[in-house]
Amino acid sequence: MIAAYAIGRGLFVAVAMRRMPRPLAESLYRANRTVIWVQGAVLALTAYVPILNLLIPIIGVATMVHVLDMALGAAHRTERRLV
Numbered sequence: 001m002i003a004a005y006a007i008g009r010g011l012f013v014a015v016a017m018r019r020m021p022r023p024l025a026e027s028l029y030r031a032n033r034t035v036i037w038v039q040g041a042v043l044a045l046t047a048y049v050p051i052l053n054l055l056i057p058i059i060g061v062a063t064m065v066h067v068l069d070m071a072l073g074a075a076h077r078t079e080r081r082l083v
Helices: 002-017 022-031 033-046 051-082
Strands: none
Touching: 002 022, 002 033, 002 051, 022 033, 022 051, 033 051
């Protein structure tokens, strides 16, 4: 569970901070905490497979880019409904 949290949060915040300021990245993390934790758990479990564990940084960053895009899309749809 700790590895899932660390991998998920670390990769998500690193990817998000390349595109936006840290406070916005943190708020997106809080809004999508469950999805990020599940993706971190999948990555942590995948790290136990011998040769596949070498690809975890690449797969993890690609996964979190998709999660970030999903989170931004959901935030944009919510914002449009409020206007």
